[in-house]
Amino acid sequence: MEKRTLTRATGNWVVGEQFWDREAELKLLIERLDEGAHLLLVAPRRMGKTSLMREAARRIENRYLCLHVDLQKAQSAADAIVELSVAAHRYKPLWERTKGVFQNVLRDTIESIEIDEIAVTLRSGLTAGDWQEKGDRLFEILATHKKPVVIFFDEVPILVNRLLKGTDYAITPERREAADAFLSWLRANSVHHQRSIRMVITGSIGLEPVVHQAGLSATLNTLTPFPLASWSRETATGCLNALAAGYGLTLQPDAVREMLDRLGLFIPHHVQMFFDNVLQAARLRGITDISRQLAAEVYEHSMLGLRGHAELSHLEERLRMVLGPELDLLALDLLTEAAVAGSLTDEAAAVLARRHFSDEAPFAIGFAPATQATEPPGRRFCDEWKAPLRHVLAILEHDGYLEKRDGAYVFSSRLVRDWWKARFNFAYAPVSRQGV
Ligand SMILES: Nc1ncnc2c1ncn2[C@@H]1O[C@H](COP(=O)(O)OP(=O)(O)OP(=O)(O)O)[C@@H](O)[C@H]1O
Ligand SMILES: [Mg+2]
Known part of the structure; x- marks a missing residue:
């Protein structure tokens, strides 16, 4: 291999000269897009998902119109439509037609205002009732562009998670409906414009576990999973x-x-x-x-010093975002057990989960009761910890914290394990050493 030099990057996504390898993944991703697939890019945190999308876009820009839509700050489906419109702003002919969708709020002065103001103005032109119709019109406009379009949607799971759980982490029927409406709308457009528009969807938390928890997995069935592994x-x-x-x-x-x-x-x-x-x-x-x-x-x-701490806090934040405060506490214990004891056995996980759910708490966070209300109380509550435990472990596995080796969970990354241990070791007595 030729001797190459590389410029460091320690935060945001990288492309071009700062982008290392991933040639096989890029080739495969581009091949899939050429075949007309919609992709769900799946990988744990910091694996280079956003970078891979940006680099792929850079390499296909002559053949496709590539739009980058980041939903990190979006609070609602209407916000997502605004982000999509703002992405179209860079392309004049597209923008000219996009303006038509928002003629209720856009005036001639639009050319002179800043991009942030455009977003605010567009947002004021959308109501809870018409985002779908306006969103559909936007897709229609994109579909008639002279080149095929690839929309790279980043942080979709953060928006879906927000729609589903609000700020109190309770999955209510209304919230489930809002998440369903957004995902179904995206799905419908992906089917309707199959030949002219492709979507690549990703985020820093896993989409499938979040969607699965709400029983909405079918909304993802037009997406082809595209896993991105760690480097060799x-x-x-x-x-x-x-x-x-x-x-x-x-x-x-x-x-x-x-x-x-x-x-x-x-x-x-x-x-x-x-x-x-x-x-x-x-x-x-x-x-x-x-x-x-x-x-x-x-x-x-x-x-393992201060900078490591900052990284770990970021990981913890994302975990809390997916799990909510209740389940997050269980996740912290499960991870601490794995870090301190070296592995997390099924028995130790069960002991920790039972401790956390000795009452009806899991109902409040959207899990169906494991047993029927008509059963005797003793039996009724004895299994209630199982569904939330399965959910938490599925997320910890999916998001790359833990993996099963020889029948027990261990940290996938030694660095993350060492971070975790350094942070939570204090005053933690592993369950596995208490003779479970
Ligand atoms: N192909 C690459 N070549 C060199 N560095 C990379 C590459 N991919 C990722 N990195 C490094 O990882 C960092 C994070 O990349 P990126 O933001 O693309 O990851 P991500 O998976 O989107 O992260 P998050 O889970 O936080 O969304 C970059 O700042 C860079 O240091
Ligand atoms: Mg990212």
Whole structure:
């Protein structure tokens, strides 16, 4: 392989010169789009989902019109329509026609106002009753564009999760209906405009577990799952060496080995973050040759230090967002058990779940009772912890925290396990050591 240099990136998505490898995934993704598929890009946090979409878009821009729609801030389906319209704003002919959909609120002054103001103005032109009709008209406009269109929807699960659970995490019939209306509308348009519009959907939390919880899985059946795995050891090694070359550093082969062994799982963001910390240490010490010893020190002091904490807080936030405060507490215990005891057995998970759900709490968060109300109270409540436990474990697996090895759950990433342990080890007595 040719010797390449790479510029570091430690936060936002990357493209072009900063984008490493993923050639096979890009080829496959583009092939699928060429075949007219709608894709659900599935991967745990920080795996490079947004980057993959951006890089794919960059490579197909001559053949497709690519729109990027980020729903992170959207609170409602109407907000999603606004984001889609704003994405069309960059393309003049499209925008000219989009304006027609919003003629109730757009005046001639529109050319001179800022993009943020456009969003606010468009939002004022949508009501709870007409977002679907206006959204359909937008899709009609996109479908007649001279090139086929790919809409890259990011953070769809965050919006769906919000629609479904509100701020109090209760799935009410109205909220379920709102989530269903949005997903069904998206699905209907994906079918209706199959030949002219493709969609790629992703987000930093898993969509399937959220949708499954509400019994809405059928709304995703036009999407082809597209999993994005972590880097191979070889790819991660290449990336580290290319970064080192970009900054005049030499990583000793055993330093690279040490870095990769410590990470355990080669999530691109974690590889980049480790390099960035090594670079900082090297610069502060005025050295360019990186030994195994230095890599180990950087791991202990920097990766597990303050910056690691910030990353972990971000992971925790997303987990709470999907699970809500009740189930989040159970997830914290399950993860702490796995981190401190080294693995989470089914027995230990059951003990923790029983402790959490010794009363009727799971009903409030949208789980159907496991047994009928007519059954005797003792029997009625004895199994109620099972459904929420299954749900939490499914999310922890789907979102890449835990995986099952030899019959017990373990952390997929050693770094995340070490973060978790450093943070929650304090005063936690593992269930598995209490003789369950
Ligand atoms: N192909 C790549 N080459 C180099 N670095 C990458 C690549 N993909 C991801 N990264 C690193 O990971 C970071 C996060 O990338 P990105 O935002 O695309 O991930 P994501 O999966 O969308 O994350 P989130 O789950 O937070 O939405 C980037 O800032 C970069 O450091
Ligand atoms: Mg992302």
